[in-house]
Amino acid sequence: MEHKLKLTISIFFLVLLIFISVVLISEYINMKNIRAEYPDLPEESYSLRKENLNVWALRLILQFLIPLIFLTSRLSSRIRFFVEKKSLFLTCLLYGIIFFVIIFVISLPLNYYSSFHLSHKYGLSNQTFLRWLEISLKGLLINDLLMCFFIFIPFYIIQRSPRTWWLQLSILTVPVIIFMVFISPFVIDPMFNKYTSIEDEKLGKEITVLLHKSGIEDANIYKVDKSKDTNTMNAYMTGIFHSKRIVLWDTTINNLEESEVLSITAHEIGHYVKGHIWKNIIQSSISTVLLLFLVYITSTWILKLSNGSFGIKKLYDIAALPLLLLVLNFYSFVGSPIMNYLSRDMEIEADAFEITLTQDRESAVSAMEKLYKESLGLPRPSNIFKTWYFTHPTLEERLEFYRNYPLD
Template sequence: MLRICLLILSAMILIGLPLETGFAQEAAPTAFDAEQASRAYIDTLKGAELEKSNSYFEGGYWLILWGAIVGFLVDLLILQSRLSARFRDWAERVTKRKWLQPGLYALPYSIAGFLIALPWTIYTDFFREKQYDLLDQGFGAWIGELATGFGISLIFFPLIVIAIFAVIRRAPKTWWIWGTGVVAVFLMIGMLLAPVFIAPLFNEYNEMEAGPLRDKIVAMAGENDVPSNHIYVFDQSKQHKRISANVSGFGPTIRISLNDNLLERTDPEEVAAVMGHELGHYVLGHTWRSIFIILLIMGVGLFMVARIAPRLIDRYGDKWGVHGIFDPAVIPVFGLLLTLYFFAATPALNTLIRVNESDADLFGLNVAKEPDGFAKVAMRLSEYRKIEPGPIEEMVFFDHPSGATRVRMAMQWKAANVENPVAVNPGKLEKE
């Protein structure tokens, strides 16, 4: 259940698309062939770099499985050891207020789950990232940010638990519907607060300096009715070299943000391509569409939990010390069921997200009109994303279009929209 809360918190912050670049040299004018132009980009990744990229991303396929197994076993251990029952008993000793007990229970449950899974987290998020040279932080800085994120979860998770158990008590047969509504409320609160109060806990945000590049971003935003009063640059280079940008928040907290890696590692046409993509998410309503999708998936998951959890309690409740669906000690039962559900739903969720990303790609090409900048940015993703997967592989494991798919889209757009298009020799991406 804690992992589900952290997933929701991640959705709140809405980090954008990471991307990358190099210099292009024009070749002699010839008839433009989109496939040949695409291969000129795709084939720049080869040898040890290609092997490293494929190894990192393909290893992530197994992490999906092992992550689900670890999450399942953590909740099962908390149940089998009767830690869950002890956490419930502690909450009942601290307060007699039924509405508050689930929130108190959530504190030791969260801490126990975090500590049990910590070795796995350290391996996947620190040592493995270091192994592939994708993390610039030392262990102290990394663990500090992990602790900060966990601290945030200790604020939100108990509140979510209190609200969900309130609806369980009031509507025991339809609580999963109202529980989905609870998730919706917290997503909205998170969207409102994250840009102003959460994101700055991890990075420093400063207004982008005036200049031609900012003017270009403001112009693209103005043409598409995107608020551009605030354009921030944040210092993500202290964590890693990946490039990213986003349009986050809503209402008074809407802002455009791009990280310093995007400015330092790419050329202006690539920055424009990235920002066109991010503006596309806003204009096309992808934030709201994504929230709807998350809530739909969550609703189905909670419906499944509402049907299966009582049967597990009837069979194993005495062994676990869980008294019923109203008992906060049932939370690990919810957690292990949702872990299995989200693991099974991974391909569907990836596909739904990937469709949004593809739509934003096309929007960005139409707005920025920088197909070669977009292609170079797509190639930069190859540092940590397999460049040319098979179609089934892309459908199951990719939550963004692959680099090859994006490069082909850019070159096909160029063939259709640029007068007398000229193929370029992208060479090697040089900015680091």
């Protein structure tokens, strides 16, 4: 490995540690200010926030450190040597299975601590360990191991078109994104939870009125049994064309007044009516082109400077997967502020639609306050954390918006 590459890696991790330090300092200062402004907030909210910040910092470091270790230790090239077959499909399939299982095992303790231990410690979940393990294993099988059957495709394209693979792969990704948005409500979501139609119930009929007012009366309305996984509340609209549906967590229905549920539902309807699902598809498609071009340029540069120290000579070698993921993680991290800004802008637009549709400021305010209270959320993060990680406006911003947005 050339000195230039070693220096670049060292500088990156130094900058990353500085970034983490700045965020942690900013968050602790922010929490100190919130204590003075909101004296009635429970101590558990601050404790949970601090523990989540520790998880965030460790996860961020591991996001880059794990694939780097795969490369520098030559573990990746050793796995490829162990599974290599004459068939590219079989080689990629076997490599992918081993690679993702290793990642799963490495990540398991931190995932357990963050999604199971903390949730139970702060009363946010009644989920059993077996249920948590079931969801984790299903995630591995569906999100990772299933992908192993298709992982040969990008490497085949890289091998056939070493200079333009990034563009071909970007074009191929667009229909895949649309297909997944369409098929996910029917196939993937029911693998994790039970969905029950509530269209004939009183609440369902009230939601149907909102759908008719919005011109999307063909959307289905479902309740999902999230109470076996969490005590927090949520709702969302998913799907396109005939797969579009409103989904309410049963915790939302059980813990909010009907008018508050309708306000939250109106917000989700706003996402569809305002075309946010299609906007996200378009933004994802455009960003994928740019992202893969940068991955192509950077990964080629790193591979050249590695001078064979990774045991990899070509990008179409399946052992280059950790390298591609490392660079992909880097640019996804760098681009997060832009994508999150666009997301927050859509959320504001959906909030405006919500108030216009329901003409009910009070329910919007009380529903949002209850959502944050039940999840032990704080009214705002630090500015740097909001910029990098918040896809929604802060509680303070949303309450201010609800209270001041003009009614028709």
